[in-house]
Each structure stands twice: as C-alpha cells, then as structure tokens.
Amino acid sequence: NAGVTQTPKFQVLKTGQSMTLQCAQDMNHEYMSWYRQDPGMGLRLIHYSVGAGITDQGEVPNGYNVSRSTTEDFPLRLLSAAPSQTSVYFCATNPRGKNSPLHFGNGTRLTVT
Amino acid sequence: EDQVTQSPEALRLQEGESSSLNCSYTVSGLRGLFWYRQDPGKGPEFLFTLYSAGEEKEKERLKATLTKKESFLHITAPKPEDSATYLCAVQARDSGYALNFGKGTSLLVTP
Numbered sequence: 278n279a280g281v282t283q284t285p286k287f288q289v290l291k292t293g294q295s296m297t298l299q300c301a302q303d304m305n306h307e308y309m310s311w312y313r314q315d316p317g318m319g320l321r322l323i324h325y326s327v328g329a330g331i332t333d334q335g336e337v338p339n340g341y342n343v344s345r346s347t348t349e350d351f352p353l354r355l356l357s358a359a360p361s362q363t364s365v366y367f368c369a370t371n372p373r374g375k376n377s378p379l380h381f382g383n384g385t386r387l388t389v390t
Numbered sequence: 391e392d393q394v395t396q397s398p399e400a401l402r403l404q405e406g407e408s409s410s411l412n413c414s415y416t417v418s419g420l421r422g423l424f425w426y427r428q429d430p431g432k433g434p435e436f437l438f439t440l441y442s443a444g445e446e447k448e449k450e451r452l453k454a455t456l457t458k459k460e461s462f463l464h465i466t467a468p469k470p471e472d473s474a475t476y477l478c479a480v481q482a483r484d485s486g487y488a489l490n491f492g493k494g495t496s497l498l499v500t501p
C-alpha cells in the first residue's frame with residue numbers, strides 16, 4: 278500500500294514547455310485534488326475531482342488542466358509553463374467524505390526558468 | 391471571505407519548554423478545523439480534526455483545542471523530533487471538500 282505517489286519529485290522546465298505531473302493512489306479514494314505551495318503562502322487548491330470523469334476548478338486553476346479517467350490517477354497538466362508556476366505541487370486524496378482529512382503525497386518541486 | 395491566520399510564523403523552543411501555536415479563523419459556517427505537520431521535503435501529515443467549539447484532541451505531546459474564533463496547538467515538553475512546520479486549515483460547510491490553509495508555524499526545538 279503505497280498511499281499517494283507523485284512523480285517526478287523534481288522538474289525543471291523552460292518557459293513555454295509543457296509537462297504532466299503524475300498522481301496515483303492505491304487506496305480507492307474518490308476525492309483527489311492538486312494544491313500548490315509557495316513560500317509565504319498557504320497551500321492553494323488548483324483543481325479537484327470527486328470521482329472518475331468529474332473534475333472542477335479550485336482557487337487557482339489558470340494555466341493548469343486535469344482529467345480523471347480512472348479512480349487511481351489524477352494527472353495535472355501544464356500546457357505552457359510560466360515562471361509564476363514555479364512551486365511545489367501536492368496531490369491529496371480523501372477517503373470517506375467531506376469531514377475526512379486529506380492524505381498528501383510528498384510533492385513535486387517544479388522550477389520554470 | 392474565509393481567512394486563516396497562524397501565529398507565530400516561527401518559534402524556537404528549548405527541549406522541554408512547553409508552548410502553544412495559534413490559528414485564528416473566520417469562516418461562514420465551520421465544518422471542521424484540521425491540523426497538519428509538515429517536515430522539509432515532505433507532504434503534510436494529518437494530526438487532528440476539530441469540529442465544534444470546546445472540543446479537544448490529544449496525541450502524545452500535542453493537544454489541539456477549538457473555540458469559535460481560534461484553535462491552539464499546545465506542545466508539552468517538546469523534543470527535537472517535534473521540529474516541523476505546523477499547518478492549520480479550515481473547511482467551510484459550503485466549500486465542498488476544499489480546505490483553506492494558513493501559512494504555517496515553523497517550529498524548531500533545540501536540545
């Protein structure tokens with residue numbers, strides 16, 4: 278049982294490049310989400326999904342795209358990377374319902390030059 | 391607008407020196423308040439959920455309390471391994487699954 282697995286752990290991109298951050302979970306959690314963490318700011322919600330085929334925007338969705346074709350995977354796509362997207366990205370899942378705590382992966386540190 | 395403010399931003403304690411971290415919040419109907427611990431290079435790790443004013447939860451040297459406006463994380467006789475960033479988050483009744491996080495308190499416990 279690996280929990281929430283994020284890949285890669287580190288990535289450097291040039292402005293304008295695209296990439297996909299991967300998030301996989303083996304806990305059969307319905308809810309999955311992406312947060313970004315920046316120095317001096319709290320974790321901010323980018324996108325989330327309440328189940329396969331269902332996604333919605335969070336607080337800071339611009340520049341990011343998501344899809345949820347399976348329960349296990351929730352990739353985050355950067356279509357054209359910008360320096361403002363330099364951040365640490367966390368995937369988080371929720372096991373049972375709205376009152377349950379989020380389970381976080383260990384993050385992907387992204388630098389856009 | 392929901393807001394979460396944590397204080398202090400950073401705290402340095404000697405081993406065994408008890409203290410408290412504060413999380414002040416404004417939310418339009420609280421569903422739950424969450425405390426997480428985050429170690430460098432890792433994702434946040436869940437500690438506690440509090441749902442209503444007056445509620446308290448304990449785990450080893452940590453005790454979390456909740457009022458209508460704030461929550462405290464009390465650390466009793468801390469050890470160096472308690473060094474981490476502690477995050478507070480609130481969930482509003484009308485926010486779905488989303489959590490609104492504070493900026494965190496960075497705690498350093500020295501031997």
